[in-house]
Amino acid sequence: MINSMFDVTGKRVIVTGGAQGLGYGMAEGFLESGCEVVLMDISDKLDKVVNEFCEKGYKAHAVKGNLGDRPSIQKMFDEAMNIMGGVDVLVTAAGIQRRHRSDVFPMEDWDAVIAINLESVFILGQLCAKRMIEQGKGKIINIASMNTWFGGINIPAYAAAKGGIGQLTKCMANDLAALGINVNAIAPGYMATDMNEKLLKDENRTKEISERIPVKRWGTPNDMKGTALFLASAASDYLSGAIIPVDGGYLCR
Numbered sequence: 001m002i003n004s005m006f007d008v009t010g011k012r013v014i015v016t017g018g019a020q021g022l023g024y025g026m027a028e029g030f031l032e033s034g035c036e037v038v039l040m041d042i043s044d045k046l047d048k049v050v051n052e053f054c055e056k057g058y059k060a061h062a063v064k065g066n067l068g069d070r071p072s073i074q075k076m077f078d079e080a081m082n083i084m085g086g087v088d089v090l091v092t093a094a095g096i097q098r099r100h101r102s103d104v105f106p107m108e109d110w111d112a113v114i115a116i117n118l119e120s121v122f123i124l125g126q127l128c129a130k131r132m133i134e135q136g137k138g139k140i141i142n143i144a145s146m147n148t149w150f151g152g153i154n155i156p157a158y159a160a161a162k163g164g165i166g167q168l169t170k171c172m173a174n175d176l177a178a179l180g181i182n183v184n185a186i187a188p189g190y191m192a193t194d195m196n197e198k199l200l201k202d203e204n205r206t207k208e209i210s211e212r213i214p215v216k217r218w219g220t221p222n223d224m225k226g227t228a229l230f231l232a233s234a235a236s237d238y239l240s241g242a243i244i245p246v247d248g249g250y251l252c253r
């Protein structure tokens, strides 16, 4: 009984940003657990990543496009529906980072970060929610951040977008819970991915961050798998609007 609560076999999953980093790790976790997964990404790595998954016998599909562009999001969603015939789980992991001090932060970077890290999450969430309502159930898993709570340094657009992800997750959870859809978020701590390349080169800042992580290491894409699978499974059916830190204890320090 308990094991079957965590069973996600056969679920149709969309993972944005699946070509690398945390999205890749979660997509791999779903495929290893018997799900069918559409990986949505703009990266040229996408086809290679999906081919490698297929060679392992997994049901993986590539949908390439720009989630920063509204019409493309609709096209990418339609393509995913043509492939899988529906969607049971959405994971919104695509994201970008831009670093400049707030007084000189360029507006084009603001627009790009807000479009990809916040607006695409709402648009795709809305499209998936409509389909999930027809199906009677579904799971939406947004990817928040420590910057859902903290302001950060030199990242005003990212902090605004990730703060917004927290509020968006709660509002969509309230609107959709009675319709059988669980909307929750995972807030990763400091994870060693390409997104943090510049940060990892700053020795002082890296030291400062590392000292604050009780688990004493930065996270990896593998560390995302367990919580993502839990939020996709029936084991989380009574969880709604939660933002779960997967951060090695950083937040409670």
Ligand SMILES: NC(=O)c1ccc[n+]([C@@H]2O[C@H](COP(=O)([O-])OP(=O)(O)OC[C@H]3O[C@@H](n4cnc5c(N)ncnc54)[C@H](O)[C@@H]3O)[C@@H](O)[C@H]2O)c1
Pocket (backbone or CB within 6 Å): 016, 017, 018, 019, 020, 021, 022, 023, 040, 041, 042, 043, 065, 066, 067, 068, 092, 093, 094, 095, 096, 116, 117, 143, 144, 145, 146, 187, 188, 189, 190, 191, 192, 193, 194, 195, 196
């Ligand atoms: N790495 C961290 O420490 C950390 C911490 C908290 C939250 N996050 C969040 O986790 C998510 C994944 O981050 P990551 O560290 O794996 O980053 P990453 O840079 O390794 O991967 C991001 C992926 O998103 C894709 N992407 C970017 N712009 C896109 C667009 N316009 N259309 C489609 N795909 C696009 C990229 O091609 C890439 O594959 C992001 O939302 C990020 O904000 C990361």
